[in-house]
Amino acid sequence: MDQSGISPEKMELVVVTHVMDAITFCAQNVTDKIIEKINVMLTEKCPIAPTLVGRPSSHKVYGARYSEDKCWYRCTVQQQTEDKFYVSYIDYGNMEIVSRSDLVELPEELQTTGLAKKYKFWGFHVLSEQESPLFSQGKSFLHNIIHGKKLRVHKKSVCFDGTILVEAFQGNLDIGEELLKFKFAKVSLPGKRENSLSTGNLQERTGLWPTRNPPGELDTLASSLGCMPKLRPIFSDQKPQVIKEQKTIIALQPVEKINVVEESLTEIKASKADGDGPHLCSQDTEQMANKTESELQRMREVINEKDFEIKMLKEEGSVIQHHASLLGQQLEQAKLELQTVKENYVKTKETEHKHPITVASRISQLAKKVDSLRKLRDALSIIVGLNLRESNPCSADEDHLLESITIIMNYRISVPLSSEKLELAWKAYDETLENLRGCQTMAEIESLVTSRNEARDPLLAAVDHFLQEVDKLPINERLDKLKEVASSLTAIFSSVMLAEQTEEHSFEKFCEWKSHKQQKIKNVRKTTDEALLALSGWAARLSKFSCLMEKTSVTEEDVAESVDEILMNADNALCEELSTEFSEQDNQERKIVFNAFRKAMRDIEREQSLLEKIRQKYELNTKIKQELQQWQSSPPKADELFAVKKRVRSLRSQLRWKLVEVSCMEEAEELDLPEILKKKEEIAETRNALFQEISQEKKQYIMLCDLVKRGFPELPMIFPDADLNGYMNSAGLLMKSLDRDMFDAEPMRELSGRRPLLSTDFQGQKVVLKCYAVDEESEVKILEQAAHYHRAQQQNPATAVPLLALFCGKSDPLAYIMVPHYSNGSLRAIQKTSPLSSCEVRKVMKGVALGLQSLHAASVTHASLHPNNVFAIGREKGIIGDYDLTKTPEQRVFDSGMVAGSISLVAPELKQGQPPSPATDMYAFGGIMLWLHVPDFSGTLENEHQNVEFTGLDLDAQLLKLLSKLLISSTRLSASEALKDDYFISVDV
Numbered sequence: 001m002d003q004s005g006i007s008p009e010k011m012e013l014v015v016v017t018h019v020m021d022a023i024t025f026c027a028q029n030v031t032d033k034i035i036e037k038i039n040v041m042l043t044e045k046c047p048i049a050p051t052l053v054g055r056p057s058s059h060k061v062y063g064a065r066y067s068e069d070k071c072w073y074r075c076t077v078q079q080q081t082e083d084k085f086y087v088s089y090i091d092y093g094n095m096e097i098v099s100r101s102d103l104v105e106l107p108e109e110l111q112t113t114g115l116a117k118k119y120k121f122w123g124f125h126v127l128s129e130q131e132s133p134l135f136s137q138g139k140s141f142l143h144n145i146i147h148g149k150k151l152r153v154h155k156k157s158v159c160f161d162g163t164i165l166v167e168a169f170q171g172n173l174d175i176g177e178e179l180l181k182f183k184f185a186k187v188s189l190p191g192k193r194e195n196s197l198s199t200g201n202l203q204e205r206t207g208l209w210p211t212r213n214p215p216g217e218l219d220t221l222a223s224s225l226g227c228m229p230k231l232r233p234i235f236s237d238q239k240p241q242v243i244k245e246q247k248t249i250i251a252l253q254p255v256e257k258i259n260v261v262e263e264s265l266t267e268i269k270a271s272k273a274d275g276d277g278p279h280l281c282s283q284d285t286e287q288m289a290n291k292t293e294s295e296l297q298r299m300r301e302v303i304n305e306k307d308f309e310i311k312m313l314k315e316e317g318s319v320i321q322h323h324a325s326l327l328g329q330q331l332e333q334a335k336l337e338l339q340t341v342k343e344n345y346v347k348t349k350e351t352e353h354k355h356p357i358t359v360a361s362r363i364s365q366l367a368k369k370v371d372s373l374r375k376l377r378d379a380l381s382i383i384v385g386l387n388l389r390e391s392n393p394c395s396a397d398e399d400h401l402l403e404s405i406t407i408i409m410n411y412r413i414s415v416p417l418s419s420e421k422l423e424l425a426w427k428a429y430d431e432t433l434e435n436l437r438g439c440q441t442m443a444e445i446e447s448l449v450t451s452r453n454e455a456r457d458p459l460l461a462a463v464d465h466f467l468q469e470v471d472k473l474p475i476n477e478r479l480d481k482l483k484e485v486a487s488s489l490t491a492i493f494s495s496v497m498l499a500e501q502t503e504e505h506s507f508e509k510f511c512e513w514k515s516h517k518q519q520k521i522k523n524v525r526k527t528t529d530e531a532l533l534a535l536s537g538w539a540a541r542l543s544k545f546s547c548l549m550e551k552t553s554v555t556e557e558d559v560a561e562s563v564d565e566i567l568m569n570a571d572n573a574l575c576e577e578l579s580t581e582f583s584e585q586d587n588q589e590r591k592i593v594f595n596a597f598r599k600a601m602r603d604i605e606r607e608q609s610l611l612e613k614i615r616q617k618y619e620l621n622t623k624i625k626q627e628l629q630q631w632q633s634s635p636p637k638a639d640e641l642f643a644v645k646k647r648v649r650s651l652r653s654q655l656r657w658k659l660v661e662v663s664c665m666e667e668a669e670e671l672d673l674p675e676i677l678k679k680k681e682e683i684a685e686t687r688n689a690l691f692q693e694i695s696q697e698k699k700q701y702i703m704l705c706d707l708v709k710r711g712f713p714e715l716p717m718i719f720p721d722a723d724l725n726g727y728m729n730s731a732g733l734l735m736k737s738l739d740r741d742m743f744d745a746e747p748m749r750e751l752s753g754r755r756p757l758l759s760t761d762f763q764g765q766k767v768v769l770k771c772y773a774v775d776e777e778s779e780v781k782i783l784e785q786a787a788h789y790h791r792a793q794q795q796n797p798a799t800a801v802p803l804l805a806l807f808c809g810k811s812d813p814l815a816y817i818m819v820p821h822y823s824n825g826s827l828r829a830i831q832k833t834s835p836l837s838s839c840e841v842r843k844v845m846k847g848v849a850l851g852l853q854s855l856h857a858a859s860v861t862h863a864s865l866h867p868n869n870v871f872a873i874g875r876e877k878g879i880i881g882d883y884d885l886t887k888t889p890e891q892r893v894f895d896s897g898m899v900a901g902s903i904s905l906v907a908p909e910l911k912q913g914q915p916p917s918p919a920t921d922m923y924a925f926g927g928i929m930l931w932l933h934v935p936d937f938s939g940t941l942e943n944e945h946q947n948v949e950f951t952g953l954d955l956d957a958q959l960l961k962l963l964s965k966l967l968i969s970s971t972r973l974s975a976s977e978a979l980k981d982d983y984f985i986s987v988d989v
Helices: 034-048 133-146 175-181 199-204 215-220 258-274 283-354 359-385 393-410 418-437 442-471 475-492 506-546 556-560 563-581 587-630 639-667 673-710 724-729 776-795 827-833 838-857 889-893 918-933 957-966 975-979
Strands: 011-021 024-029 062-065 072-081 084-089 095-099 103-105 117-121 124-126 150-158 164-170 185-187 757-762 765-773 805-808 814-820 870-873 877-880
Touching: 011 117, 011 133, 034 062, 034 072, 062 084, 062 095, 117 175, 124 175, 133 164, 133 175, 164 175, 175 185, 359 563, 393 475, 393 506, 393 587, 418 442, 418 587, 442 587, 475 587, 506 556, 506 563, 506 587, 639 673, 673 724, 776 805, 776 814, 776 838, 827 870, 827 918, 838 870, 838 877, 838 918, 838 975, 918 957, 918 975, 957 975
Parallel strands: 117 164
Antiparallel strands: 011 024, 011 150, 024 117, 062 072, 062 103, 072 084, 084 095, 124 185, 150 164, 757 765, 765 814, 805 814, 870 877
């Protein structure tokens, strides 16, 4: 398609977010910048939004947590099956099945039209059905060349369902032409619903696709056209079967089959023959008709070729299936014959013991054994021809084990030779980093930095050598092969338990035993053949001697000589071979085989572990190589951080002056309300701009601190004004640019006690500022405790209240901790207005137990667990609140708030002088659970016999059992043990 005739104003720039089939895709307009704002709002509001209750509305927009990245996106619900919802992500175009717990209500500001539009290539039709392999190949082909890329699209028409019909280009590449070239789509002329082809259009177009791009342009598909919005979600749809089975026909712009082209050609020829329409008699029209007819003929030929290929493949498949059926019948027949031979052999041996041996019986038994052996060998030859080796299952298993040992031993991948040099280079480089970390004076920095930089060159050389060597190793193929071998061996020897130790020479013993066994079978068969040959020679001599019609040189002695010996040897040889073929392994042989299997599995596990380490080392060094090369020419600088800090100071000054101006205007005798409102709008804009710059400042701190940890420990000393150490010591919480005066905060008088609480907005999120009176000593203490809690909370973010920021006042001796605002979400507030049900209590308290498990795993004792400090988000998700960071655990645990109703949450051992511990947190946990189920409980939980009785309480048996284990100090459960209790086992959180 020639795009030179399309004006740039008519072209739209889009980025592809989802591919539906070979000619249909979803995309966002690149000029639409609202997606980033929507993502921020979803990240902030969805975690605290109420979960969907009841049946969803098809007209509302909801928030859904995507299964691949666990992030929130806008969606509409297409169908509901019990508690599973089939949703469509309206900003990206793909679909998925989500559970009720992953679907939340969205506020009115997010109830807007989706950003993803559905596009379809104009004038194209998919060649294959949806379930066919060609359909999937076409979809994958289009996905690979356009997904995540920017396209220029020219709008041609809009279908009844809103699908936009377009021509799409990437650079000079016409995407539609590529689909035609690889036969994933075919051309169909637009129908006559509204805009049928005019004669003017026929004159302009000289063919269905007059030009094709050269193959070389395919190489430019991945070229970027600039920054693109983050594409999420990008994975394929998950459709429930009930939806897949529905056959819904949508009235799209018509896309007919080849007969539409034929009809159009017939009309053109007829018009030309009648002499009607001077335009159709033009040279361009004639050329178009000729080209269309030739292309149609070519398409017919292609279809005929494909039909012929399909027919041949079907015939070949039928032949293969018939042959496989015959082989299966032969196999079953061979197995039956083997079983018959074995039974006959056993009966023959029994007959030999029961009946006296005469010449007739001896010859008869010998003939039966020969017949049995002949059938045995015939059956074995059939089984070997079917690649099933020998009749004995043990022999087949042994052969497979022998092949596996050969694979394990002969194709091993060892540690690359360059690995040792790489370790030495890393050791030298790490030593220079340690020296830099231990540097205390600026006088030593320059020489240590030079030493570090000099150590980079040999490290880069060693990394390059290692990467090149690993590139030549077939690691992935070897891992796949080892996995295949391990699976097959496990299936065969599934009853064998792996021992803790294996014999070092198990392989050698097994191979030696297997070789001896094979040689023995070979020798036995050779002896049998020789004995039967001797018997055949004696029979020939007897035949010649017995023939009276002809003269012979065979004498009586020749016939009678060694007859008994010949018969005995033949009988013994036949018995030996039959016994050998049907013999079972003894204990010693089984031990040899099983030891070899154990060693094979051990060797496979060791090599798999080694290969995984090599692969991980390869990925790590690839990333490090890029980083080393990035900073090799110019070391990191903090210029951008200082520029951000400068902009922050400027905006803070502007905000301060604007606040003073508004204050003066409000105190003036004559109020100028329009001007006051204008100034307040300016204040809001300045405050938002200030918060955005503070967000950029935090990003710069994260980047620089990451560089300090990775390879530039000198940065804190080179840039002391940045205070990188202070930021790192606070676990990223300390934000010195924040100040109380820049917030539009309101006191929370109903919740404020000894510690004032302020409610405000920060970067679009409702937050609470907790105020702490601090001096120089307590400021250090609060920083340490906040960092300790923050690191523990980050291990499992969803189970405890996060700390968003920490800063100290510029004009007051106060420290401020910023946390999210959970409106009326505390257990005490909920139980006052609308108490939780038993089912809701179970879910909420499981979340609290998960939070305690995370804190205790990080050696953090909460010591302040009470109803005001536990939140029930959406009445289903329980999280733990933070604690007073100015107090020690010993001070927190005896706070007056450590009660639930009339139940003291202070463990008995604390009153006896023992320090707070995870066990005392679990006592408070149990007390809260008892209060939630029995709010008016007035009994005592302290008992000198450590046997708490809950007589008269109408409680579930599982709950009573759990409470007794939580409220007794000698056998109190830990958080992880409580989560495994029957009471919580069935809870889905």
